[in-house]
Amino acid sequence: MASTDTLLVELGTEELPPKALKSLGLAFRDGIVAGLRERQLDFGEVQWFASPRRLAVLIDKVQLQAADQEVETLGPPLAQARDEDGNWTPAATGFASRQGVEPEQLAIVETPKGARLGLRSTVPGARAGACLNDIINGSIQQLPIPRRMRWGASRVEFVRPVHWVVAMLGGECEHGEVLGLPTGRVTRGHRFHSSGDITLQRPEDYVAALAEAKVVANFEQRREMIRDQVEVEASALQARAVIDDDLLDEVTGLVEWPVALTGSFEERFLEVPAEALVSSMKEHQKYFHVVDADGKLRPNFITISNIESKDPIQVIAGNERVIRPRLSDAAFFFETDKKTSLEQRVPRLDNVVFQQQLGTLRDKTGRLENLAGELARLIASPPQLASRAALLSKTDLLTEMVLEFADMQGIAGYYYALNDGESPEVAAAIVQQYWPRFAGDRLPETSTACALALADRLDTLVGIFGIGQPPTGSKDPFALRRASLAVLRIIVEKQLDLDLRECLALAEAQYPAGVIAPGSTGQVLEYMIERFRAWYEEEDIPVEVFKAVSARKPSRPLDIQRRVHAVHAFSRLPEAGALAAANKRVANILGKLDAAHEFSEVSTDLLVEPQEIALTDALARLQGTVSDHFARDEYSEALACLAALRDPIDAFFDGVMVNAEDPGLRRNRLNLLKVLHDQFTQVADISQLVVTG
Numbered sequence: 001m002a003s004t005d006t007l008l009v010e011l012g013t014e015e016l017p018p019k020a021l022k023s024l025g026l027a028f029r030d031g032i033v034a035g036l037r038e039r040q041l042d043f044g045e046v047q048w049f050a051s052p053r054r055l056a057v058l059i060d061k062v063q064l065q066a067a068d069q070e071v072e073t074l075g076p077p078l079a080q081a082r083d084e085d086g087n088w089t090p091a092a093t094g095f096a097s098r099q100g101v102e103p104e105q106l107a108i109v110e111t112p113k114g115a116r117l118g119l120r121s122t123v124p125g126a127r128a129g130a131c132l133n134d135i136i137n138g139s140i141q142q143l144p145i146p147r148r149m150r151w152g153a154s155r156v157e158f159v160r161p162v163h164w165v166v167a168m169l170g171g172e173c174e175h176g177e178v179l180g181l182p183t184g185r186v187t188r189g190h191r192f193h194s195s196g197d198i199t200l201q202r203p204e205d206y207v208a209a210l211a212e213a214k215v216v217a218n219f220e221q222r223r224e225m226i227r228d229q230v231e232v233e234a235s236a237l238q239a240r241a242v243i244d245d246d247l248l249d250e251v252t253g254l255v256e257w258p259v260a261l262t263g264s265f266e267e268r269f270l271e272v273p274a275e276a277l278v279s280s281m282k283e284h285q286k287y288f289h290v291v292d293a294d295g296k297l298r299p300n301f302i303t304i305s306n307i308e309s310k311d312p313i314q315v316i317a318g319n320e321r322v323i324r325p326r327l328s329d330a331a332f333f334f335e336t337d338k339k340t341s342l343e344q345r346v347p348r349l350d351n352v353v354f355q356q357q358l359g360t361l362r363d364k365t366g367r368l369e370n371l372a373g374e375l376a377r378l379i380a381s382p383p384q385l386a387s388r389a390a391l392l393s394k395t396d397l398l399t400e401m402v403l404e405f406a407d408m409q410g411i412a413g414y415y416y417a418l419n420d421g422e423s424p425e426v427a428a429a430i431v432q433q434y435w436p437r438f439a440g441d442r443l444p445e446t447s448t449a450c451a452l453a454l455a456d457r458l459d460t461l462v463g464i465f466g467i468g469q470p471p472t473g474s475k476d477p478f479a480l481r482r483a484s485l486a487v488l489r490i491i492v493e494k495q496l497d498l499d500l501r502e503c504l505a506l507a508e509a510q511y512p513a514g515v516i517a518p519g520s521t522g523q524v525l526e527y528m529i530e531r532f533r534a535w536y537e538e539e540d541i542p543v544e545v546f547k548a549v550s551a552r553k554p555s556r557p558l559d560i561q562r563r564v565h566a567v568h569a570f571s572r573l574p575e576a577g578a579l580a581a582a583n584k585r586v587a588n589i590l591g592k593l594d595a596a597h598e599f600s601e602v603s604t605d606l607l608v609e610p611q612e613i614a615l616t617d618a619l620a621r622l623q624g625t626v627s628d629h630f631a632r633d634e635y636s637e638a639l640a641c642l643a644a645l646r647d648p649i650d651a652f653f654d655g656v657m658v659n660a661e662d663p664g665l666r667r668n669r670l671n672l673l674k675v676l677h678d679q680f681t682q683v684a685d686i687s688q689l690v691v692t693g
Contacts, residue, residue: 005170008203010056012164018253025050031139032057039126040066049217051256066125075117129169133176156180168203189213192307214257223252229260230288233302239290251286255306263320267299269327272334273415279405280326333400341420345395358463361394367510372455374506379496381447389429389452410434436486457483462507465524466516484528491557501555541568548688566635567684575646582649584687586677599674606668611655615648635683
């Protein structure tokens, strides 16, 4: 009898949600694999499949029965097992009873804590066939399905109605019920290109049998087929297809037998902003658009059909008929919107509530006018341009284009601003105010756009925190985490020397008195600086480095960036560990002093030990150079210089008693430690780098 066999599990459903298909397929695979591992059943190669009508997993060399397990159950200490007369105690008989044996059947087990009664037994290993039903149902229960549905009279719930279940371990296919259906060996092919049931004799037949029935079950294979076909179609046009990964995944989730077809539309539509046309093709029709060598949109699209039509011309014509009204709508909205300038739309912002306690969008743009102008001054950018961009920044939300195509927010404003004769920099700021939209996205390109992008996010952060609604747990309805990271990225990557504390105070000043709760900006500052923690974790910078810098309560993001990287470089020096430990020792000594203790200059007349003289001389030699580095924010260079103090510091603590009996000597040595401490803490609290344990 074979010790391993191939496992196939397939759930046959009605069309699954295309955007969720990949995650469902991967999760189903992971659940099956986890179930096998939990039961200590070994296995070989794992393949996962996901198409509109199925989720499946194929695993070879699945161990049919896991190895038996030797189990040792410990009971009471041997000294407590018998009484003075040699009879079994209640502790011993109770333990034996719970194990289903007589006390005489128990063994003596030696442990690090002494001899104990125990029971050694052999637990048979799990049998794959017997536990397969539990493994499948366990995986189904763990699938990321936000809302399950029921169908017919059944109480079974799943993301879509299930019509068949395949569960084969070798030739065996009867493994109980799954989702209310008996498991079997019968699957189905393409909804249109195949008819009737497909009976599988062995799990290994699965891929070939479905391919014959016009189903490419492997998600990744089908995805690459679509990519290749789209690129071939674009090449025939002497153009380049723009293949968005998310759209590619979604289209892969819509078809089982992909066939790429190219359609076209009238060139007159190219007068409409390309982004609106792309949005219509991508979001509504799931088409791939094509561009020429200069990146300019071509009047063509590529669609993926789920059938191999005998008359593809008719299929293309049908798609062209569908897309034409959508493009006509975009053209109509564009022409209609241009008849009303963005400035004329400003008063209508009074009709749109930003947040009940923080007022309307008109109130917000009023705050942004002032705040963007102030921030522009701080970064040496023309404040009048930033204020003008802020005034117009939200007006495109009232246009027909944005009401129909939500992702045109900002983009529509850019085109309408140019149409109104606004400055190109103002127009660019209107679209770039939303950059970056997500992690890794591009940043605003102009200083005016940076000022507006910062103002918009800082206004929201101060306002929402100010009314007592900061993010909690997984709830962040105003996307304040993303806003904070965007502010930090803009400041750091655009090299803007801004103080967040000052910027937040400016933002708070734009609100009427009494709206923002006292102390809110301090909470916002702390919250924003804390976002750096995850930032540096992604850069593989230890959290101790960030803690060392944040302990100094800095508020200039660009300065924090420089400090963190300087301390990180310092932490990798051979001297770092000893210097961090020394700084910890110094901090502890100084921390025990009375708060009223007054420090003064180090008196050379009171230096009696050679080690304290050497440390004082070393500090004096470095002071000028280190001060120059600090003055130029050259933190790495300053710390590198201070690393030379390792030997004199070690010698000082080895040979000098800080708490000398003579008050004058003690005070002078404390003054010396204070000078040393101040040198290092100009960058960070180096003592935080000490890793305990």
